[in-house]
Amino acid sequence: MARKTRSSSGGGRGGLGVPKRIKAPGRIFTSKPVKIDFAGPDHRYARADLEIEGVFHGEASYEGRVFLNNPKADETTDKNLANGYAGSFNIFGHGGCLGDPGHCEVNDHKREAYDFRAPHPLTPAFKRVTITDALRAVAKTANEVTITVVPIIQAANELSDTNNVFRFESMKILTYNG
């Protein structure tokens, strides 16, 4: 993971400054369309979740607003079902690397068989958003869905890449019978 370059002027005499709320969102993610035949009106399910694996949480804190079939959603889009809003997840970020080089590098793939130390604190996160109502609404008229995530940055300091804030490895939709 690339390390955010430190600003020599950041924070002034006190060093690192107080994290701040950022008005501009991070880079918005929109998935390719995926089939949702399993969520159509003929299929009964009590709950649907969007699961996101491998979420980076090393820098800024943000709310990830999830919209279905609304690739134009941005930070001004109201959070309601008519806009495809399905729910949010929240990331409490580490606040950037406050150590020497290598401090925030997650090396779980290099560990020995007899390494009983605890996992690295920055092992990527898992997030789950329950999207039942929004998925049902979409499935009434479409058999495909796109996922859009709008990251609203709540706290970031000089060590945070506020554009590339939502980084993850995979996502999937699961439905459950009641």
Add this chain to the structure above:
Amino acid sequence: MANNIRIRAGVHNLTDPQVSDLRQAYGGLQAISDNRGYQFLAGLHGVPSWYCWHHQGNSRVAQRMEIFLPWHRAYLYTFEMGLRDRVADVTLPWWDWTLRSRQQSGLPTIFTDASNNPLLKFHVNLPNTNPAIVRDTGRDPGDPGDLPTQDDVDTALGRTDWTDFCSALEDIHDNVHGWVSGDMGVIGTAAYDPVFWCHHTMIDRIWWLWQVRNGNGNIPTDLLDVVLAPFNFKVRDVLNVNDLGYDYAAGQVAIPVGG
């Protein structure tokens, strides 16, 4: 309460003398520069010691270390005992961000009153971290209407599976950290903000409410002997708050007796 169990109350229910005692205890801790003091205790969470546990429900590790709730319970206990070393009868109050009044005005005034108030801010003194942090803590709170609601809490409490419940409650917790923003908004400096402890007391209380309803049967057995470093507890030791000497009460009043 019987058996010397101490009661944690809501911030909104504190009397003026209780607020005064709490401020005195915080101020006393903040004035201590050794390992009994506020600077040391706050530094256990993020910078410079990084003992805290968050976001550990991922599938990248053999053992999903879902100990966010137990670790913070041990942490609050340790901090509360430090407060009580300064002022004997003080307990940590919870900040109930779901109250209608909080949804309208945000942070309770005991944390925002600017007159010589140790609950407002703390002077962080970390000249040797990379980069250094030597300054007062700050906040940048959001719109009060964006705080989690009782419906959000009820949804989390309705999740009977441990993993599902932890995930839901930790997300609510993350939301409030981001809402306060400033130093509370990132893991590295969050615990230096005095409101951190009352936010986490609310989270701990919600976990206890869940435990009263659901017991502890869903907690994976392989977590029970995980050590909550650097504290003198394993997960199993912190499951019952009464064993730690405290409980939560929505309200309490002493009844005068005698003539």
